[in-house]
Amino acid sequence: MDVAGYIEDDRERFLAALKEWLAIPSVSGDPARAGDVRRSAEWLAAYLRGQGWPTVEVWETGGLPAVFAEWPAADPAAPSVVVYGHHDVQPVEPLEEWDTDPFEPVERDGRLYGRGTSDDKGQVFFHTLGVRAGMAASGAAAPPVTVKLLVEGEEESGSVHFAELLRAHRDRLACDAVVISDTTMWSADVPSMCTGMRGLTEAELTLHGPDTDLHSGSFGGAVPNPLHAMAALLAALHDEQGRVTLPGFYDDVIPLTGEERELFARLPFDEASWLETAGNSLAAAGEAGYTTLERIWARPTAEVNGMWGGHTGPGGKTIVPRSAHAKLSFRLVAGQDPVKVQAQFEKWVEANTPPGVRAQVTIPGGGVRPCFSPIDSPGVAAARRAMERAFGTEVLFTREGGSGPEADLADILDAPLVFVAVGLNDDRIHAPNEKVETRLLLKGAEAAAYLWDELSEALR
Amino acid sequence: MDVAGYIEDDRERFLAALKEWLAIPSVSGDPARAGDVRRSAEWLAAYLRGQGWPTVEVWETGGLPAVFAEWPAADPAAPSVVVYGHHDVQPVEPLEEWDTDPFEPVERDGRLYGRGTSDDKGQVFFHTLGVRAGMAASGAAAPPVTVKLLVEGEEESGSVHFAELLRAHRDRLACDAVVISDTTMWSADVPSMCTGMRGLTEAELTLHGPDTDLHSGSFGGAVPNPLHAMAALLAALHDEQGRVTLPGFYDDVIPLTGEERELFARLPFDEASWLETAGNSLAAAGEAGYTTLERIWARPTAEVNGMWGGHTGPGGKTIVPRSAHAKLSFRLVAGQDPVKVQAQFEKWVEANTPPGVRAQVTIPGGGVRPCFSPIDSPGVAAARRAMERAFGTEVLFTREGGSGPEADLADILDAPLVFVAVGLNDDRIHAPNEKVETRLLLKGAEAAAYLWDELSEALR
Incomplete structure (x- = not known):
C-alpha cells in the first residue's frame, strides 16, 4: 500500500484521536489550566507509545512539560531530525464568538474546528501519521532517519523555559536538521514553505x-x-x-x-487587499527597490x-x-x-x-536572532521535493516577518531549520473559530512521510 | 522744589499708602479672593480721588473690576497717554516659603517685601507719585499731557475680559501712546527699557x-x-x-x-550663568547669526x-x-x-x-500678536530721555520673549507702546518673598514725572 492509500485508510482513526487530544484545554497562558497542559502532554505521550514509538518521555521544565519521542532509524549512520511543534494552545476568549465549543472539535465542510486544530496540535499530529504511513509504504520497521519529536508546552506563553530545555537535553536532541511544523502555507491552492523568520x-x-x-x-x-x-x-x-x-x-x-x-x-x-486589512487610506511604503x-x-x-x-x-x-x-x-x-x-x-x-x-x-535583553535556510540548502530542497510529491504541484517559498523560539532551535542545536507546515493564514489561530483544512492536514501527513526518505538522502 | 526733592519729601507717605494697598490680598486667580480684588480697586479709586485726580471710576468687567482715572492736561491740544498696570496679584502659595507675611509688607535692607510690590501694585503706584511730583516741580495744576490711568484686575488670571473692556471704552481711552509699567529693567545698575514682546x-x-x-x-x-x-x-x-x-x-x-x-x-x-539656570549640561543653540x-x-x-x-x-x-x-x-x-x-x-x-x-x-484660537516700538520712535525716545534724567546714566534696551495683554492695548487703542518699568528679574514675582527695590520705585516715580514733559513734546 502506498503512503496516500495508507493515510486515506487511516483518516477516521487519525481524526478521532486528534479530536480526543484537542478536547484537552491546554491553555498555557492560564495558570488554572496548568493541569490540562500536563494532561495534554501525558495524553500525547500515551498515544505515541501506542503508535509504537520506542522512546517516549515527558520532559519537565521550570514551567509546563514538553513531550519527547524518538524513533531511531535502523541504520545507525542515518541522519537524525528533530521535529518541533507545541501542544499548548492560545486562550479562547471571547467564548461567545465561537460557533462551536473550542474544546469540542467538530468537522464541518471539510474543516476541523477547535482550538489547536491549526496551531499547533493538528500540525504536530500529522507527523505521527506520516511516520507510520512511510513505514507502511516501505515495509520497514523504522523510519529512514532517526525522528526526534519535541513538542513544547509553553509556546503560547513565550517559551520561557524552552532555551533551558534545549540546553539541558542538547545531547539527546543532537540532529542534522530541525523540521518546524508551526507556520503556514500561502494558500490551499498554493502550497509553500517558509525559509526564514525575522x-x-x-x-x-x-x-x-x-x-x-x-x-x-x-x-x-x-x-x-x-x-x-x-x-x-x-x-x-x-x-x-x-x-x-x-x-x-x-x-x-x-x-x-x-x-x-x-x-x-x-x-x-x-497588495491592495493586504493594505486594506491595515487601514483605509494606507499606501505601501518602505525600502526602495523591494516589493512589499x-x-x-x-x-x-x-x-x-x-x-x-x-x-x-x-x-x-x-x-x-x-x-x-x-x-x-x-x-x-x-x-x-x-x-x-x-x-x-x-x-x-x-x-x-x-x-x-x-x-x-x-536595551531590554539580548533580542531574538533571525533564522533562515536557503532554498537550495539540502534540507529545504529535500522538504520541497516531499511537499511537491504530496501536493502534486510546484511548491513556492515565503518567509515570516516575526518569530518565536525557532532561532533557539537553530542556535542551540546547531542545525538548519526546515519549515514544513500546512496551516493557512485564514485559520484564525489565536482567534475564535480556529480551524484547519482537513484535506491539508492529510497532505501534511503525506509530505511528512516522504520527508524522511528525502532527508535521508539529502543529509547523508 | 524739584521732582527729586518732592519725591524724597513724600517718601514715607508714599510707602505708607502703598503698604496699605499691598495689604489687600487681591489674588485674581482665587475665586474666594474676588471680594479682595474688588476692595483693592475701591481702595485705589479712593486714593486717587484723594490725590486730586479729576476723574476716577471703577470699571466693571465680566469678571473683576478695573480702575480708570484721568487727569486732563490744561491744554486741550496736548497729547493723551494711557498708563497701563494691574492691581491684582499672583497667589502666594507655598506660604511657608515666605520669610514674612505676603500681605503684611515690610521694608528691610532697602527693599519692600510683599506680594504685588513689584508685580504690579508698586509700579502702578509710582505713577501716582510721579504725576504729583511733576506738577509740584512745574507749579502747574495739571500734567502737560492728559494722563489716563488704566489699572486692570485680571492680569494674573489671563486678562480674559480685558480686550472687551478696551473695546467698550475705546473712546474714553483714545490716546497717542500707551505707557506700560509691568515689566523689568536689566538690573539695578543697568537701567533699561523693553521695546517689544514676542x-x-x-x-x-x-x-x-x-x-x-x-x-x-x-x-x-x-x-x-x-x-x-x-x-x-x-x-x-x-x-x-x-x-x-x-x-x-x-x-x-x-x-x-x-x-x-x-x-x-x-x-x-x-550666558554661562543664564544657561545654568536652565540646566547643567545645556548648550546655547538656535538660529545661526544671532546671539542668545x-x-x-x-x-x-x-x-x-x-x-x-x-x-x-x-x-x-x-x-x-x-x-x-x-x-x-x-x-x-x-x-x-x-x-x-x-x-x-x-x-x-x-x-x-x-x-x-x-x-x-x-489651531486653538487666534494667538497673541507680537508688540514692538522701535528705539527711535517718538514715544520710546522720549521715555528714554525721562529714564536717563531720573537715573543719571545711559538707558539700554531689552525685549521680552513672551507677552501678556500688551498687544491688545496697541491694537485696540491703535497707539504705540512705551515700556517704563523698574522691576528687576530677581524680584521673585510669582514666587515667595516678592520684593521691589525701594530706591528703584522712587526712581520710577521720578522718571514718570519727567515722562509727561518729554512726551508732551515728542507726541505733539
Whole structure:
C-alpha cells in the first residue's frame, strides 16, 4: 500500500484521536489550566507509545512539560531530525464568538474546528501519521532517519523555559536538521514553505535637555529642545530610500537571491487587499527597490513603536520640555546579529546627539536572532521535493516577518531549520473559530512521510 | 522744589499708602479672593480721588473690576497717554516659603517685601507719585499731557475680559501712546527699557496611519509609520541654520536694526550663568547669526512643546502605531501675524505629509500678536530721555520673549507702546518673598514725572 492509500485508510482513526487530544484545554497562558497542559502532554505521550514509538518521555521544565519521542532509524549512520511543534494552545476568549465549543472539535465542510486544530496540535499530529504511513509504504520497521519529536508546552506563553530545555537535553536532541511544523502555507491552492523568520531587537532612547521644563517665552529658540533633537534623530534613522542609516546595519545581511525574489514574485499577492486589512487610506511604503513581500519577510527594519515627551495633556503649554523618549524595535534578517545591531544603535545615537542634549539608551535583553535556510540548502530542497510529491504541484517559498523560539532551535542545536507546515493564514489561530483544512492536514501527513526518505538522502 | 526733592519729601507717605494697598490680598486667580480684588480697586479709586485726580471710576468687567482715572492736561491740544498696570496679584502659595507675611509688607535692607510690590501694585503706584511730583516741580495744576490711568484686575488670571473692556471704552481711552509699567529693567545698575514682546500661536498636529496599531512583524517596513512621519515633519521644521522652514515665515519680520543689536550687545549678559539656570549640561543653540538675547527677544521660533504616539507604557510593544501627535507653538516677533503663521503651518503640513498618512491640524484660537516700538520712535525716545534724567546714566534696551495683554492695548487703542518699568528679574514675582527695590520705585516715580514733559513734546 502506498503512503496516500495508507493515510486515506487511516483518516477516521487519525481524526478521532486528534479530536480526543484537542478536547484537552491546554491553555498555557492560564495558570488554572496548568493541569490540562500536563494532561495534554501525558495524553500525547500515551498515544505515541501506542503508535509504537520506542522512546517516549515527558520532559519537565521550570514551567509546563514538553513531550519527547524518538524513533531511531535502523541504520545507525542515518541522519537524525528533530521535529518541533507545541501542544499548548492560545486562550479562547471571547467564548461567545465561537460557533462551536473550542474544546469540542467538530468537522464541518471539510474543516476541523477547535482550538489547536491549526496551531499547533493538528500540525504536530500529522507527523505521527506520516511516520507510520512511510513505514507502511516501505515495509520497514523504522523510519529512514532517526525522528526526534519535541513538542513544547509553553509556546503560547513565550517559551520561557524552552532555551533551558534545549540546553539541558542538547545531547539527546543532537540532529542534522530541525523540521518546524508551526507556520503556514500561502494558500490551499498554493502550497509553500517558509525559509526564514525575522529576528528582533528593541531599544529605548531618552534624550535629556534642561533640568526642568522651561518657559518657551524665556528660553525658546536659544536652548536645545529634546523633542526637536528626538525628531531629528528618528528622522535620520532612515534615508530617502527608506534604508536604515545605522553604519554597518546591512553589512551582515544575506541578500535575497534572484531565485528567491523570482519565487516570491510568483505568489499571487494582492497588495491592495493586504493594505486594506491595515487601514483605509494606507499606501505601501518602505525600502526602495523591494516589493512589499520582500520588505516584510526579507529586509531588516527600524521601527519607532512609541514616542513621548513634553506636554501631552489637554490644552497648550508653552514649554521647552526637559526630555524626550522613544521606544524602537529592529526587525532583523538572515545574517544579522541582534547584539551587534544594539551596539550599532548605541554608537549611532552617541554620534548623532546634538550638543547640550544627553542621550541614554536602554536595551531590554539580548533580542531574538533571525533564522533562515536557503532554498537550495539540502534540507529545504529535500522538504520541497516531499511537499511537491504530496501536493502534486510546484511548491513556492515565503518567509515570516516575526518569530518565536525557532532561532533557539537553530542556535542551540546547531542545525538548519526546515519549515514544513500546512496551516493557512485564514485559520484564525489565536482567534475564535480556529480551524484547519482537513484535506491539508492529510497532505501534511503525506509530505511528512516522504520527508524522511528525502532527508535521508539529502543529509547523508 | 524739584521732582527729586518732592519725591524724597513724600517718601514715607508714599510707602505708607502703598503698604496699605499691598495689604489687600487681591489674588485674581482665587475665586474666594474676588471680594479682595474688588476692595483693592475701591481702595485705589479712593486714593486717587484723594490725590486730586479729576476723574476716577471703577470699571466693571465680566469678571473683576478695573480702575480708570484721568487727569486732563490744561491744554486741550496736548497729547493723551494711557498708563497701563494691574492691581491684582499672583497667589502666594507655598506660604511657608515666605520669610514674612505676603500681605503684611515690610521694608528691610532697602527693599519692600510683599506680594504685588513689584508685580504690579508698586509700579502702578509710582505713577501716582510721579504725576504729583511733576506738577509740584512745574507749579502747574495739571500734567502737560492728559494722563489716563488704566489699572486692570485680571492680569494674573489671563486678562480674559480685558480686550472687551478696551473695546467698550475705546473712546474714553483714545490716546497717542500707551505707557506700560509691568515689566523689568536689566538690573539695578543697568537701567533699561523693553521695546517689544514676542507673540504666540499654537497648533496641534495629528498624523493618522493604519486604522489600528499593527503588528510590526507582519507590517513593519512595508507601511508608513506615523511616528516616522511625525519625526520627519518636525525635524524638517528647522533647517541646518536653525531657521524655521515654513515658507513665508520670515517675510513680515521687522529685522533688528544695527543700533538695537549694538545696544543689546552692551548689556552685561553672562550666558554661562543664564544657561545654568536652565540646566547643567545645556548648550546655547538656535538660529545661526544671532546671539542668545537676540534669539529669545527678537527672533521668531517654532517649538515642539509635546509629542506622543504608539506605546508609551512599560516594556516593549512591537507595533506600527495608528497615529502620532504633537503640540507646537510659534513665538512671533514684530511684524508677524499669528493668523498668517497658522495658515503657513497648515499649508506646510499639507505639502509635507507623506502618502498614506493623513494629517490633521487644530489651531486653538487666534494667538497673541507680537508688540514692538522701535528705539527711535517718538514715544520710546522720549521715555528714554525721562529714564536717563531720573537715573543719571545711559538707558539700554531689552525685549521680552513672551507677552501678556500688551498687544491688545496697541491694537485696540491703535497707539504705540512705551515700556517704563523698574522691576528687576530677581524680584521673585510669582514666587515667595516678592520684593521691589525701594530706591528703584522712587526712581520710577521720578522718571514718570519727567515722562509727561518729554512726551508732551515728542507726541505733539
